[in-house]
Amino acid sequence: MQLAGSPTRELDEESASWLVRLISAVPAERQAAERELHETLLRIALAEVRRRSASTPVTGPELDDVAHQAASDAMLAVLAKLAEFRGESRFITWAYRFVILEVSSKLGRHYWRNPPVALDAAQWERLPDRLGLDPHQHAEAAGILAEVRHVVETELTPHQRRIFVAIVVDGIPLNALAEKLGLQRNAIYKVIFDTRRKIRHTLVAKGYLDEPGAGQR
Amino acid sequence: MNEREMLARFLRTDPRDVGCSEAIAVLHVYVDLIAAGQDAAGRYPGVAAHLAACGPCGDDFAGLLAAVTSEGPAT
Numbered sequence: 001m002q003l004a005g006s007p008t009r010e011l012d013e014e015s016a017s018w019l020v021r022l023i024s025a026v027p028a029e030r031q032a033a034e035r036e037l038h039e040t041l042l043r044i045a046l047a048e049v050r051r052r053s054a055s056t057p058v059t060g061p062e063l064d065d066v067a068h069q070a071a072s073d074a075m076l077a078v079l080a081k082l083a084e085f086r087g088e089s090r091f092i093t094w095a096y097r098f099v100i101l102e103v104s105s106k107l108g109r110h111y112w113r114n115p116p117v118a119l120d121a122a123q124w125e126r127l128p129d130r131l132g133l134d135p136h137q138h139a140e141a142a143g144i145l146a147e148v149r150h151v152v153e154t155e156l157t158p159h160q161r162r163i164f165v166a167i168v169v170d171g172i173p174l175n176a177l178a179e180k181l182g183l184q185r186n187a188i189y190k191v192i193f194d195t196r197r198k199i200r201h202t203l204v205a206k207g208y209l210d211e212p213g214a215g216q217r
Numbered sequence: 218m219n220e221r222e223m224l225a226r227f228l229r230t231d232p233r234d235v236g237c238s239e240a241i242a243v244l245h246v247y248v249d250l251i252a253a254g255q256d257a258a259g260r261y262p263g264v265a266a267h268l269a270a271c272g273p274c275g276d277d278f279a280g281l282l283a284a285v286t287s288e289g290p291a292t
């Protein structure tokens with residue numbers, strides 16, 4: 001079987017079988033394939049919530065509920081986007097990606113039902129632990145911490161500062177913050193990425209860190 | 218690892234890092250390459266750099282790889 005939008009890409013047998021059955025004009029065949037796919041996605045979702053159970057406050061039956069919701073939402077997404085499958089991977093790997101991302105997103109949302117720290121808590125006293133520094137042991141560490149805070153407070157926009165403080169200072173998971181602020185994960189990652197660069201440049205300029213080697217920026 | 222090394226590691230950024238959106242867009246392809254024993258990081262160095270640096274995307278990658286490998290070797 002070849003895909004319409006990709007005439008030279010041959011599908012593996014298993015992927016071709018999934019597609020043929022999922023778009024079958026015979027309702028019974030199509031429905032059987034959909035049931036099989038849903039069962040497969042649910043199995044993966046249940047395994048994934050258990051794999052992540054140590055890093056989420058969600059437990060027990062509620063964790064299973066997240067898996068069921070993720071499997072159902074992933075199923076809808078897969079069926080809606082069947083025409084976008086280009087055969088760059090096996091079909092089932094492409095489908096699994098939807099359910100893994102659904103689990104990831106739903107657990108991020110659950111964080112705010114009983115958050116260990118509020119948004120905008122700005123617990124600056126925890127920054128030494130976050131960065132692995134002990135200002136009581138080394139005077140230099142106090143200088144580094146002061147420079148980090150100076151960069152955050154003077155070189156970032158309020159939006160960037162809020163994100164950096166939430167992620168790095170308060171330790172809020174990136175996915176949870178993305179859900180709370182209604183932002184794409186990438187938008188938050190970019191802020192953190194750029195801020196790390198700014199802080200490192202400042203610390204290098206002040207002599208706290210060595211100039212980075214080639215291949216870094 | 219001393220304090221300076223830990224801090225330097227935290228602040229290190231890789232210019233090849235493609236970011237979350239691009240990495241997630243090809244995550245299924247990347248994982249299938251790994252499952253097939255191919256050099257995924259060599260083919261997608263920017264994705265490899267991102268997955269090593271971004272906790273949430275790294276977690277999604279680990280989950281997808283676990284899903285694929287749980288069903289046996291890729292064909």
